[in-house]
Amino acid sequence: MDGTTTNLQGAADAPFYLAHADECDVFEAANANGLPVLLKGPTGCGKTRFVSHMAARLGKKLYTVACHDDLAAADLIGRYLLKGGETVWVDGPLTRAVREGAICYLDEVVEARKDVTVVLHPLTDDRRILPIDRTGEELEAAPGFMLVASYNPGYQNILKTLKPSTRQRFISVEFDFPKPELEARVVAQESGLDADRVKALVRLAGKLRALKGQDLEEGVSTRLVVYAATLIAQGMSVERAILAAMVEPLTDDEDVKRGLLDLVTAVFG
Ligand code: ADP
Numbered sequence: 001m002d003g004t005t006t007n008l009q010g011a012a013d014a015p016f017y018l019a020h021a022d023e024c025d026v027f028e029a030a031n032a033n034g035l036p037v038l039l040k041g042p043t044g045c046g047k048t049r050f051v052s053h054m055a056a057r058l059g060k061k062l063y064t065v066a067c068h069d070d071l072a073a074a075d076l077i078g079r080y081l082l083k084g085g086e087t088v089w090v091d092g093p094l095t096r097a098v099r100e101g102a103i104c105y106l107d108e109v110v111e112a113r114k115d116v117t118v119v120l121h122p123l124t125d126d127r128r129i130l131p132i133d134r135t136g137e138e139l140e141a142a143p144g145f146m147l148v149a150s151y152n153p154g155y156q157n158i159l160k161t162l163k164p165s166t167r168q169r170f171i172s173v174e175f176d177f178p179k180p181e182l183e184a185r186v187v188a189q190e191s192g193l194d195a196d197r198v199k200a201l202v203r204l205a206g207k208l209r210a211l212k213g214q215d216l217e218e219g220v221s222t223r224l225v226v227y228a229a230t231l232i233a234q235g236m237s238v239e240r241a242i243l244a245a246m247v248e249p250l251t252d253d254e255d256v257k258r259g260l261l262d263l264v265t266a267v268f269g
Contacts, residue, residue, distance in 0.1 A: 004063060004064065004065050004066075004093045005063075005064045006061065006062065006063050006064075006093070007052065007055070007061070007062055007064075013056065014052075014053050014056035014057050015049060015052045015053050015056065016049075016053070016189055016190070017046065017049050017050055017052075017053035017054075018178070018182055018185055018186050018189075020046075020175070020176075020178055020179075020182065023050065023173050023175075024054065024057075026171065026173055027050075027054045027173070028054075028058070030146070030171050031054075031058055031060075031103075031144075031146050034128065034141075034143075034144075034145070034146070035146075035170075035171050036123075036124045036146065036147040036148070036149070036169060036170045036171065037146070037147075037148045037149075037170060037171050037172070037173060038148075038149050038150070038151070038162075038167060038170035038171070038172045038173070039051070039148065039149070039150040039151075039172075039173055039175055040150070040151060040152075040153050040172055040173070040174050040175065041150070041152065041153075041174060041175030041176055042152055042154050042175075042176070042177065042218060042219065042221065043152055043218065043221055043223075044221025044222055044223030044224060045175050045176060045177050045178070045221060045222055046175060046178070046186070046222060047107075047150045047175050048064070048105075048107060048150070050175075051064070051103070051105045051148055051150075052064075054103075055103050058103075060101075060102055060103050060144065060146075061097075061100060061102035061103070062102065062103045062104075062105060063093040063094070063096060063097045063102060063103070063104045063105065064105045064107060065093050065094075065104070065105065065106050065107065066107045066108065067106055067107060067108045067109050067110075067111040067112040067116070068108075068111050068112070069111055069112070069113070070113070071111070071112040071113060071116065072112075072113045072115055072116065073113070073115040073116050073118065073119045074092070074134075075092055076092045076093060076094035076095070076106075076116060076119065077091075077092045077094060077095050077119065077130070077132055077134075078090050078091040078092040078095050078132070078134075079092070079134070080134065089134070089135055094119070094130065095130060095132065095139065097145060098123070098130045098139050098141045098142065098145050099139065099142060100142060100145075101141070101142035101143050101144030101145045102144070102145065102146075103145075103146045103147075103148060104145075104146070104147055104148070105148045105149070105150070106147070106148070106149040106150070107149075107150050108150060108151060108152065109149040109150065109151055109162070110151045110152075110161065110162055117162075117163070117166050119131075120147065120149075120166065120169070121165075121166070121169065123141065123147055124147060124169035124170065125169060128140060128141040128145070129141065149170065154218060177205070177209060177219065177221070177222060178222060180199075180202050180203070180206060183202050183205070183222055183225065184198050184199050184202045186222060186226070187201065187202060187222070187225050187226050187229045188229075190226045190229070190230070191226055191229035191230040191232075191233050192230075192233045193229040193230075193232055193233040197229070197232060197238070198229055200267060200268060201225050201228055201229055201232075201242075201246075202225065203267055204242070204246065204263065204264060204267045204268070205219075205220050205222075205224075205225045205246070207263050207266075207267065208220045208246065208250065208260065208263065211259075211260075215251070215253075215256045215259060215260075216250055216251060216256070218250070220246050220249075220250060224245050224246050224249055225245075225246065227244075227245040227246075228241045228242055228244075228245035228246050229241075231244065231245060238268060239264070239268075242264050242268075243261070243264075246264075247260045247261060247264070
């Protein structure tokens with residue numbers, strides 16, 4: 001299905017993830033107790049990577065759904081499809097995860113349609129059931145099933161926040177951009193760029209983030225810093241890579257762009 005990915009990896013090949021604090025312990029404890037987890041934080045700060053890492057570490061299958069404003073409950077639960085003249089029921093990713101005791105990760109859950117939250121409620125209390133209206137089934141979640149959702153509280157859209165009745169069903173972990181030393185390790189590991197140039201990029205990222213709320217809606221993400229470092233490591237000039245990966249993605253306003261480029265000059269001389 002659109003926007004859904006599945007993966008099953010062993011702990012040995014768990015994707016690289018550098019912990020910010022004790023989030024791995026919290027996730028493990030939630031998993032051991034069948035509790036749902038909500039990851040809050042800006043885009044590109046490692047939430048998705050964290051979930052893939054934890055799923056692999058725990059040896060669990062992971063269904064990831066990138067939520068969007070057209071995503072309805074049926075996309076998660078499943079639907080009847082015509083196959084060779086017959087109508088057959090096909091489970092959606094949430095139903096598969098519930099049956100298999102896997103992890104289902106709903107990335108940017110507030111983007112989804114309202115009917116999705118209704119489905120999540122009986123799954124996130126102690127009943128742990130998924131009612132499937134279309135088939136009349138009431139599925140009890142298999143042991144090990146875990147619901148994980150993420151959202152970005154920074155978006156200034158009042159219509160797109162989670163209602164207290166929904167958010168109070170989850171254990172919550174807050175994510176933010178990593179501290180400079182940690183971010184430098186992440187960027188170096190992901191891009192292969194040398195430590196000095198990585199440090200300068202991370203310093204620039206800190207300065208760009210300080211502009212959030214004044215000229216910029218969102219600070220530059222770790223993802224973009226990794227992109228810039230990757231381009232430089234591949235041989236692109238520092239100026240070109242920064243323009244492409246750390247300036248253009250942040251703004252369309254020419255004046256703001258010029259201001260950002262002045263910052264780049266101040267950091268890189
Ligand atoms: P989010 O889901 O928060 O939008 P991602 O998990 O996709 O962000 O992170 C974007 C990229 O940033 C990752 O692909 C990875 O390269 C890098 N990254 C950010 N934080 C970390 C971290 N703590 N450990 C490893 N990689 C990280």
